[in-house]
Amino acid sequence: MTSASDIIPAPRAVDGPPRRGAVIDESTTLWAGPGTDTAERWLRATLGAALGLPLRPGPEDAPGGVRLCLDDRLEPEAYRLGVTASRGVEIRGGGAAGVFWGAQTLRQLLGPDAFRRASVRPGTGYGIPHRTVEDAPRFRWRGLLLDVARHFMPKEGVLRYLDLMAAHKLNVLHFHLTDDQGWRLEIRRYPRLTETGSWRSRTKFGHRASPLWEEKPHGGFYTQDDIREIVAYAAERHITVVPEIDVPGHSQAAIAAYPELGNTDVIDTTALSVWDTWGINPNVLAPTDTTLRFYEGVFEEVLELFPGEFIHVGGDECPKEQWRRSPTAQARIEELGLADEDALQAWFVAHFDTWLSARGRRLIGWDEILEGGLAAGAAVSSWRGYAGGIAAARAGHDVVMCPEQQVYLDHRQDAGPDEPVPIGYVRTLEDVYRFEPVPPELTPGEAGRVLGTQANLWTEVMEDSARVDYQAFPRLAAFAEVAWSALPAPAERDFADFERRMAVHYARLDALGVAYRPPTGPRPWQKRPGVPGRPIDGAPPRR
Numbered sequence: 001m002t003s004a005s006d007i008i009p010a011p012r013a014v015d016g017p018p019r020r021g022a023v024i025d026e027s028t029t030l031w032a033g034p035g036t037d038t039a040e041r042w043l044r045a046t047l048g049a050a051l052g053l054p055l056r057p058g059p060e061d062a063p064g065g066v067r068l069c070l071d072d073r074l075e076p077e078a079y080r081l082g083v084t085a086s087r088g089v090e091i092r093g094g095g096a097a098g099v100f101w102g103a104q105t106l107r108q109l110l111g112p113d114a115f116r117r118a119s120v121r122p123g124t125g126y127g128i129p130h131r132t133v134e135d136a137p138r139f140r141w142r143g144l145l146l147d148v149a150r151h152f153m154p155k156e157g158v159l160r161y162l163d164l165m166a167a168h169k170l171n172v173l174h175f176h177l178t179d180d181q182g183w184r185l186e187i188r189r190y191p192r193l194t195e196t197g198s199w200r201s202r203t204k205f206g207h208r209a210s211p212l213w214e215e216k217p218h219g220g221f222y223t224q225d226d227i228r229e230i231v232a233y234a235a236e237r238h239i240t241v242v243p244e245i246d247v248p249g250h251s252q253a254a255i256a257a258y259p260e261l262g263n264t265d266v267i268d269t270t271a272l273s274v275w276d277t278w279g280i281n282p283n284v285l286a287p288t289d290t291t292l293r294f295y296e297g298v299f300e301e302v303l304e305l306f307p308g309e310f311i312h313v314g315g316d317e318c319p320k321e322q323w324r325r326s327p328t329a330q331a332r333i334e335e336l337g338l339a340d341e342d343a344l345q346a347w348f349v350a351h352f353d354t355w356l357s358a359r360g361r362r363l364i365g366w367d368e369i370l371e372g373g374l375a376a377g378a379a380v381s382s383w384r385g386y387a388g389g390i391a392a393a394r395a396g397h398d399v400v401m402c403p404e405q406q407v408y409l410d411h412r413q414d415a416g417p418d419e420p421v422p423i424g425y426v427r428t429l430e431d432v433y434r435f436e437p438v439p440p441e442l443t444p445g446e447a448g449r450v451l452g453t454q455a456n457l458w459t460e461v462m463e464d465s466a467r468v469d470y471q472a473f474p475r476l477a478a479f480a481e482v483a484w485s486a487l488p489a490p491a492e493r494d495f496a497d498f499e500r501r502m503a504v505h506y507a508r509l510d511a512l513g514v515a516y517r518p519p520t521g522p523r524p525w526q527k528r529p530g531v532p533g534r535p536i537d538g539a540p541p542r543r
């Protein structure tokens with residue numbers, strides 16, 4: 001049994017004296033009202049399996065039972081969880097999502113056993129103290145970017161991360177599917193994207209300046225049915241999957257598969273292979289009609305697979321040198337009456353903004369897409385700091401705040417010498433807990449443009465799921481509280497209380513099999529001695 005004061009992310013309010021409440025055991029029944037079926041299925045399949053309890057259907061008024069119902073007085077993702085000795089457990093949600101998030105809180109109240117896949121204490125009853133928990137999220141976009149292009153994560157790993165997200169009430173998976181180092185999505189009309197583009201012959205081990213190589217092929221991709229399964233699995237957990245197809249930079253894997261997509265009048269694109277190292281790649285898409293029609297074909301299949309509102313098109317880190325040297329690119333600049341190569345990129349992105357809008361979707365891209373202007377419905381992922389998000393909000397665009405200096409979880413967690421492949425600034429658990437997504441420079445109206453926030457897991461130096469776990473946790477738990485809870489200003493946040501709750505939460509992560517970084521530092525097998533990173537000293541700039 002866990003106290004309601006140990007919940008992560010912290011709820012809005014917890015009321016009631018700590019006295020005897022309900023017991024969940026083999027006799028406990030589950031009644032689910034209309035519109036609560038996702039929580040009902042999850043409780044039986046996940047919580048029931050973990051505790052070895054059938055949670056049989058029962059009447060609404062069953063003594064000591066679990067009841068799920070909708071309450072239109074609550075916001076869609078809000079919930080109210082009540083526990084009493086006589087009536088058992090009742091979860092009321094403003095919508096199906098609210099009931100589901102209430103079920104996640106119930107799981108935490110039941111203790112670490114509720115986070116296993118099978119019962120380790122058959123026949124046990126699990127007590128929950130008398131409590132009322134009232135809760136609702138601060139932001140509608142509570143995201144995690146998972147980069148499966150640099151290092152491929154098999155489908156089972158993605159499904160596992162969706163479960164971890166749900167356990168922390170995160171609701172947007174930004175799925176980074178394409179980059180220079182790999183194309184991970186089956187596109188049926190362009191089979192070479194995965195036949196050629198989904199694997200590389202070797203991989204840089206460590207930062208791009210490292211002399212080390214892993215001299216074996218690396219690759220993998222998701223079939224369209226894999227994607228349908230991932231999207232459906234996410235939807236059952238009230239998580240939206242936002243795919244990212246990166247254009248016009250970060251595209252060497254696509255050019256290696258279809259050389260006509262590159263700047264063929266500048267380099268021999270037939271000589272390119274899928275990139276095996278890291279950094280910003282000069283080989284970018286050609287601004288031709290051939291490229292536009294090709295990617296329209298790609299996006300047509302993407303729209304069939306991902307039903308959500310947003311499609312991410314990247315738009316970041318696109319070097320312009322090849323366009324400066326390309327007669328074809330220069331002719332297009334002249335034809336369109338553009339000022340320069342930056343304006344050419346803006347035209348390229350605007351084409352797909354218009355194309356997606358015509359099909360009822362919204363474009364979102366990294367903050368570079370602000371350069372040269374942006375259509376009214378487009379949204380911005382502010383990654384280079386706060387400045388892009390501030391500019392976007394002031395221009396009337398929706399924003400997701402994910403500044404590199406604050407919430408890039410590939411950045412190191414400690415300044416000590418044992419941190420594996422140390423990248424970037426030190427971002428401790430406390431640093432992430434004190435991250436504030438809404439810049440104080442924004443007026444209340446402008447702040448309303450901040451859809452939410454997102455933590456990003458870029459996987460250049462995360463070669464397997466254990467490395468991803470290490471970089472993500474425990475910091476993702478702190479980030480989840482920032483995204484969900486109504487916290488005070490950063491300096492006023494009670495980090496000592498969060499650490500106290502994390503001491504309880506580590507047992508949940510242990511039960512889930514998460515290879516997190518311990519508070520005392522990496523375990524021996526989590527270290528990567530001799531593998532160079534790129535640490536940056538000092539405090540990160542706030543810009």
